[in-house]
Amino acid sequence: MKLGILVNEGPYQHQASDSAYLFCRAALAKGHEIHRVFFYHDGVNNSTRLTEPPQDDRNIVARWSKLAAEHGVDLVVCVAAALRRGIKDENLAPGFRISGLGQLVETGIQSDRLVVFGD
């Protein structure tokens, strides 16, 4: 099955980003395709490479980057939501790209299921 993922919450503050990541890993392991992960609202904060969690904690941003590198998952950050929150190309972590909301709608059209992770 082709899946689209929407992440609406920031990392560390909320479980949504962790759940979305673990869902992606599980879906890929079962042979499903992740068409795109779209980051919206505070979800855009998942994409900043300035993130530095304590050593004994998971690195949520690096984990997404690794997923993109290993599985070619398209990680897209909403430009309007990103600019509101100080996320720009210069502080974007590897594997992420900034684009418009049209990319979210397109994922809804092209995926078999769009799965929303948020509050």
Place this chain on the structure above:
Amino acid sequence: MSEGSRKKFMFVNRKAPYGTVYALESLEVVLISAAFEQDVSLVFVDDGVYQLKKGQQTKGIETKNFSPTYRALEGYDVEKLYVERESLEARGLTEDDLIVDVSVLPAGELGKLMDEQDVVLSF
């Protein structure tokens, strides 16, 4: 399915218009979906019904009053607006308190509508 396809998109608005950014940013996706010529409908449940409340005044919180945008949706061919009856009643509101024409439906009917959608986005 190709990019040019038309799917049924439903936006479920559950949050009060101010206090968090969900309502405003949801409206932005609604407008983009309409631009992609999708079959768009909006649902307002829980505190989300306050998004359509008449007479919003936001000067005191220095936040933009975006409620007039709901009246502009018609111009984007977004005409299917549903409000959950139980949520309205629980908040002492009636259809007359809302800034746009809506269909007021009981939760069970909304559930059936949701079942018919291709994509459900909740904010």
